[in-house]
Amino acid sequence: MLCGTCAKPGQFMLAERPLPQAAPDGWVLVDIDAVGLCGTDFHIFEGKHPFLDYPRVIGHELSGHVATATGDWPKGLPVVINPYLSCGTCIACRKGKPNCCTDIAVLGVHRDGGMCARIAVPSGNLYDASSLPKGAAVLTEFLAIGAHAVRRAAPQTGDTVLVTGAGPIGLGVALFAKARGATVHLRDASSARLNAAAGFGFVHLYGVTDPLPQGGFDVVFDATGNARAIEGGFAHVAHGGKYVLVSVVKDDITFSDPEFHKREMTLMGSRNATATDFATVMQALSDGTIDVARIISETLPLADLPARFPALVANREALIKVVVQIGGQT
Structure with a gap:
């Protein structure tokens, strides 16, 4: 064969x-x-x-x-x-x-x-x-990768969710977060990917230079596979919120410990x-x-x-x- x-x-x-x-x-x-x-x-x-x-x-x-x-x-x-x-x-x-x-x-x-x-x-x-x-x-x-990440984070009805990276994995995350009643926002450098997400009914779509809503998100998912994007995502987690790393990179990831602690942020990995x-x-x-x-x-x-x-x-x-x-x- x-x-x-x-x-x-x-x-x-x-x-x-x-x-x-x-x-x-x-x-x-x-x-x-x-x-x-x-x-x-x-x-x-x-x-x-x-x-x-x-x-x-x-x-x-x-x-x-x-x-x-x-x-x-x-x-x-x-x-x-x-x-x-x-x-x-x-x-x-x-x-x-x-x-x-x-x-x-x-x-x-x-x-x-x-x-x-x-x-x-x-x-x-x-x-x-x-x-x-x-x-x-x-x-x-x-799609099970996204379903697992969402189950790990357990967003509730009415929560605001940001998915960074609107490729296939990010799209799966967005679909299952939406199914749980969350308001889903997607961010990606690719207009083609954002247009594809719009075809699934998502309306809160942002390029990497577009301003995001103030106050942060209850849950932020990273599905970019990009170390800089992962590091940047910490700033978008609301106080008391969760940050879920779905993608994996070879690089070390650094973040501001004072910002992390003052928000009492939960950082979690999601694998398979x-x-x-x-x-x-x-x-x-x-x-x-x-x-x-x-x-x-x-x-x-x-x-x-x-x-x-x-x-x-x-x-x-x-x-x-x-x-x-x-x-x-x-």
Whole structure:
């Protein structure tokens, strides 16, 4: 089978590997139908990801169908794959937080991912996707990142929320914050991204030089992946508010301790997602709360990706979600 592989920064290729024919006990073989491209994949291509060794088969936003009947998983069942493989025994796992397991292995990052015809995953990392509309399953993982960040911050009805970074992850944060009744503001350097956000009904939109409302926000989310933007976000948190760092950068982050303390600010990281967040997203996709067609910018076959990858990375601001088609189902 051909596997979408970043051999080194700036080099993406299709590498041939054997098609898996068996899975370890407790694991399930899944034939991949579609893979979503995201900022993580772009950062891998650019050599900016802090937790990765090359070469790496990318792909962690995955939908597929069961290749071989295993346990309670019948052959052909459409599934969403949770790409966060946890140890199950560390302190985080024991506390119900496998998303930040001390020995986590994320498909497509710490270990080879699913941009290929078939992959084996633990049965506990599969979710039945048979209730989802066509094309929706592949969107679940990236939206779960936003759902998790919002659940962590727990904004209330009437709270004001600022999401800095209106790319796919920031958009997911905004959608789930809005669903909780918050008034959502988005800020981004890209007018294209702000225009895309407007298509989802958001009206409080700001460029990086536009003035923001006085008094700060109850919750500020950073989804920029930019160290300077992260540092600048501290100033926009209201007294008693929360600052949630969804994006990750290699840099050290500094902030004014007096400002932090006088506001009694809560600073929290948000990493990956849990089964609860996947369920939240799948319900929103099933009931039509989230418009699948509006999110998918383009679908292309795996064979076209090596030639297209550099341009997709360069033009990411104009895209919400690019989906790479692997198998015949979606």
